[in-house]
Amino acid sequence: MKYVMGRIMKQGVLVKGIGGFTLVESMVALVVLSIGVIGTIAMCEWAQQGLQRGALTTTALAMVESRMEQKRSLPWEQLLTDDLDQDGTAESVMHDDGTQEDMTNGDGIFTGSMSRSNIRLVWTVEFNRGRQPGAASLAIIEARALFRVLGGEEREVRVRTIRANPRYAGLPVLS
Numbered sequence: 001m002k003y004v005m006g007r008i009m010k011q012g013v014l015v016k017g018i019g020g021f022t023l024v025e026s027m028v029a030l031v032v033l034s035i036g037v038i039g040t041i042a043m044c045e046w047a048q049q050g051l052q053r054g055a056l057t058t059t060a061l062a063m064v065e066s067r068m069e070q071k072r073s074l075p076w077e078q079l080l081t082d083d084l085d086q087d088g089t090a091e092s093v094m095h096d097d098g099t100q101e102d103m104t105n106g107d108g109i110f111t112g113s114m115s116r117s118n119i120r121l122v123w124t125v126e127f128n129r130g131r132q133p134g135a136a137s138l139a140i141i142e143a144r145a146l147f148r149v150l151g152g153e154e155r156e157v158r159v160r161t162i163r164a165n166p167r168y169a170g171l172p173v174l175s
């Protein structure tokens, strides 16, 4: 440390001796400083993107989990309905008509969707037998949240579960 300080002092004296900094030296210093500032700005943007991505991912995961939880707690026969405004009554029915996010008309995969906080939430229900909940013993339930982060990159959070029909599983059915 002592040695380094000594060298700096020596250089300082030397520079003073020839009459301060030259224009070229000042410009070089300015360029070096600019590179530093640009680097710092880039790092701030990168950090901001990271924060935004983290916040959106957390919200997306919460939305996906909440939807899955509602699908787990619904009476089996009402598995294709949704209470999106959470007033206690299901007002939305999942569709299998090939419109919006439902990929194929009549393939037995029913789809529901909604948007909130710049996140598109899509969920599907597929029965292992038939197209009616009553005929099936199992349902594959999937929810995915799609969102765009700063910079335009699209990301997705996806959760999938299998629920058993309580009638087939031998559990008492609540009506």
Ligand SMILES: [Ca+2]
Pocket (backbone or CB within 6 Å): 082, 083, 084, 085, 086, 087, 088, 089, 090, 091
């Ligand atoms: Ca409702």
Ligand SMILES: [Ca+2]
Pocket (backbone or CB within 6 Å): 095, 096, 097, 098, 102, 103, 104, 105, 106, 107, 108, 109, 110, 111
């Ligand atoms: Ca479909």
